[in-house]
Amino acid sequence: MSLSKESVLEALRIVRMPGGGDPVSRDLIRALAVESGVVRFVLEGxxxxxxxxxxxxxxxxVRALAGVESLTVVVPSGPAKGMGxxxxxxxxxxxxxxxxxxxGVRHIIAVGSGKGGVGKSTxxxxxxxxxxxxxxxxxLLDAxxxxxxxxxxxxxxxxxxxxDGKTILPLRAHGVTLMSIGLMLKEDEAVIWRGPMLMGALQQMLGQVAWDHYGPLxxxxxDLPPGTGDIQLTLCQKTRLDGAIVVSTPQDVALLDARKALDMFRRLETPVIGLIENMSxxxxxxxxxxxxxxxxxxxGAEAVKLGLPYLGELPLDLEVRLAGDAGTPVAAGEGPAAAGYRAIAEKLIAAGAV
Structure with missing residues (x-):
């Protein structure tokens, strides 16, 4: 039998859980992905x-199955979303x-884009x-x-x-201190707020989160939302930013909107410390x-035209998507995709931006 989701689940049905039953019948295998020898899933419930x-x-x-080249099993910690x-x-x-x-934070860098779908959050x-x-x-603040x-x-x-009911203690994953509104909600729960509520939430996540809980940063x-709206305006006007990074794909439609993001940062007097070409x-x-x-x-051509630093290009890679879906960013491992992010990080450090 060739490697597939079905073959992985079949192999897991013979595993006995300490509390009884198997992980498949107890619905403990979530977000299972099997592609090109790479197997990833979340173990929870x-x-x-x-x-x-x-x-x-x-x-x-799973490793005993023929064709498995890489395996990642994520066991989340703590209660499910929306509980407690x-x-x-x-x-x-x-x-x-x-x-x-x-x-408790030395430098603050915003990552923005003119439009959605260009991989800014990734x-x-x-x-x-x-x-x-x-x-x-x-x-890492998910704004x-x-x-x-x-x-x-x-x-x-x-x-x-x-x-104390006011101070928020951030979480930590892969060596990164993390806060997101998504941690305060159920996964499928929508946020239906007008601008003032958005601005207040951003202010809370910057001011009430104990960002130095695990030590100074x-x-x-x-991670900004796409576009040039309330969150971007509030952040640039109310927070001392060291600079912004703009992410775009190389296609003309994405670049049109990336230019708007660049113009926004210019008008709000936020220095742009670099451009990144994603899905290059x-x-x-x-x-x-x-x-x-x-x-x-x-x-890259746009960066040269505007006299801005070009931080590099990143490929469209299946491994990046699988890693993100499984909760272990590809930069946490090795390989060509991780090397691309490592090179950009080294450029930022060498430039004194971090």
Missing amino acids: APEAELAAAKPAIEAA AGPKIGQHPTPQAGPQGVA VSSNLAVALARAGKRVG DIYGPSQPRMMGVQQRPASP DVLII SYVCPNCGHEAHLFGHGGV
Whole structure:
């Protein structure tokens, strides 16, 4: 039998869980992905101690299958989303006298894009992990209130705690200190807020989160929503930003919107410390042919035209998508995709931006 989701599930049905039954019949296997010899899934839905005890046997059963080249099994910690007591996010902003820094944070860098779908959140999470692996103390704030994706990409589900009902203790994953509105909600729960509520939530996540809970940070990466709206305006006007990174694909339509993001940062007097071309190329895993599905070199040319730093290009890679879906960013491992993020992190460090 060739390697497939069905063959993986069949192998897992023979594994006995400490609490009885098997992980398949108990619906403990979530987000299973099987592609090109790479197997990834999340193991959840039972007490953490039971899942941890069963994990070695589960991994052994999958690795015994023919064709398995790589296996990642993620066991999230803490209760499921939307459960337990904790601080409430979402209120009207409080008055503030001018831009302020964030306690315990040395540098603050926003990652933005003119439009959605260019991989900005993927770049944010992987860049944060790459910087952490380079020895920097890194925080990651998911400021995409309407579409928070960092909890899934970073493999975190635990609801943040609050010792006093006001201070919010961030979580930690892959060496990165993390906070997201998605950690305060059920996974399929929509945020239906007008602008003032958005601005208040951002203010809370910057000011009430104890970003130095695990120690002072060298840099806080802020994953912005797409576009040039309330969140971007509030962040640039109310926070002392060291700079912004703009992510775009090389195609003309994406570049049109990327230019709007660049113009926004210019008008808000936020320095742009670099541009990144994402989905720059695709290499066929079967024949090795390189194709440029969205064009190539457009972002680099734009950087030269505007006199801005070009941080590099990142490929369209299946491994990046699988890693993000499984909660272990590809930058946490090795290989060509991880090397691309490592190179960008090294450029930022060499430039003194971090």
